[in-house]
Amino acid sequence: MTTVTAILPSYSREPSSSVLPPCYSSQPHADEETVAYTPRVANPTPHGLFIREWPQATLVLEGQDEGSRQPTYGRAGRIIGELGVVNPEKVAKVTVKLNGQMSLSVADSGSVGFTLVAQTSVLWKHQLLEHVNRHDGSAVEQRCPSVLPIQFQFPSFYQAEGKDWRLPPSFEGTFLGIPAMFIRCIYTLEVTITRTRTYHLASWTTNKTYITMLNFRPRTRPQRPIVLLGSVLGSIKLVPEEWLQVVTTMLVRPKSNMKPVNCHLFIPSIQTFALTDTIPFHLQLCSTLQSLQELLPPTSRLLKLPNGDDERKVNDRWEEGGQTIRVTITRQVVVEIAGRRRFRTFLVGMGNMWSVPPIAHQDNNNSRDGVTSWADSKEDGVCLDWQGEVKVWAELTTGGFSASHLLVKV
Structure with missing residues (x-):
């Protein structure tokens, strides 16, 4: 029995080379047939x-x-x-x-x-x-x-x-x-x-x-997909390595007699997303009730619920015009010429977010203007939680990149 071995031609990486690799297609030609096929999640190659x-x-x-x-x-x-x-x-x-x-x-x-x-x-x-x-x-x-x-x-x-x-x-x-x-x-x-x-x-x-x-349009693929098991908090408990916690502090004026507000933002740890990805997040604000009342309106249902109000409304999505806290995606364009850096920052995506229980509720026995912190929280440890998702607007067709004298970040 004679074995015939096909020798493939050698290809050059140089674009100017006259020998280029053949153009492959995922679709069979007239004289070919498909033996096995596994569909891809991504968009197929256009023909x-x-x-x-x-x-x-x-x-x-x-x-x-x-x-x-x-x-x-x-x-x-x-x-x-x-x-x-x-x-x-x-x-x-x-x-x-x-x-x-x-x-x-x-x-x-x-x-x-x-x-x-x-x-x-x-x-x-x-x-x-x-x-x-x-x-x-x-x-x-x-x-x-x-x-x-x-x-x-x-x-x-x-x-x-x-x-x-x-x-x-x-x-x-x-x-x-x-x-x-x-x-x-x-x-x-x-x-x-x-x-x-x-x-x-x-x-x-x-x-x-x-x-x-x-x-x-060069593409950069994420190393792995976004892992979301139910809620973001549930995923953090099961797969904490898949989430990144970003902590920042919103300072207050020295003579305001209020404490700063600590902001905890949880996002997927891959930090590289496709333009079409919907990015889940969890936002938590922690401070005293007085500081949070200054940040949010005192009548906000996140801080106060009237007697007999249905607590299921807590999970309703906010109307966009009524949000006092927003999670957005911004783009920054930096140009450096003659040793001078100039930049512009503008909005490219707006997130949707909804409150996550527990929330502050009214306590008739121990109240301050009808509003108190949670029953299981101390005055100095009140926290408000939101879960949400954010995505860049469809008209954005270019991601971040770096070039000589030019930096575009998203």
Whole structure:
């Protein structure tokens, strides 16, 4: 019995290499069948086409969502497609360039710019063939094909000031104010067609360049999923290593005769989330009843329940307009130019939260203005608890990243 061993070709990590790995697909071809299949939780790889038509050319890119306005690629993504040329008999040269630029500008500090990607590929160039025509002995001219293949690959890094940086995602931001900030990280695919024009005995060439924007979205996957077993407090007791406790103190004025409020926030310990993740949290405020009454309205049902009121209302979600305590997600954009750091911070997500029993309740035997702390708590150890979830708004399409002179945090 003879054993045949297939030897796979060697591939290079360099984007400029002519030998690229084949394009694999999770869907079987016409001559293939699926033996076993385990569905993935994540979105499947798109298999649609992105088509952009121009007067002299048509660009077709594979692996895109149907109806997408811009082609989207991930980390080290491969641009695979075709370029259809109109009237190819007069074409002298066809080039395609993958271009990436980052420009940063601050009103009081100046501006800087960096080239992120600059890859050029000559798809076709006019030349005379070596063999001679049999009839008249003249050299045979090569004619441009009507369809030309395109292959590019995004690099993983770019160089700036002698250091390697990860390629930043597509990002644009205009922040007015004092000082004004302008940020732009864009990627484009530029198609240049050179044609030969003749008139009587004169001939010349003309160039026409067509540009399409690319959406570069590198993803960073969390190390593990969020572990939530019922409530957050229940998960903390069962799997405490899956939760991170952040403690901070809200100080008071020195002459206020009140004690500070300690804030305990519990979030998943992975601290890396997808833009579509709903992040659970638990919030606890601990201080004296007097301090909490100053933080919350005295009539808040978290501090006082009228006699006969239904305690099940405690778990009702707050109306958004009535919240005095909120858990939000903010984004901070930091730009450093000429040794000066300028930043902007703005809201990108608002959380929903609801109170968790036990709560402060009314005690007719021992009350202060009709409000006391819990029966099992001391005056100096009153705590209020909330559970909730927070998620970034759908219009946010870029996570946090770090680049030269630019830092975006979420």
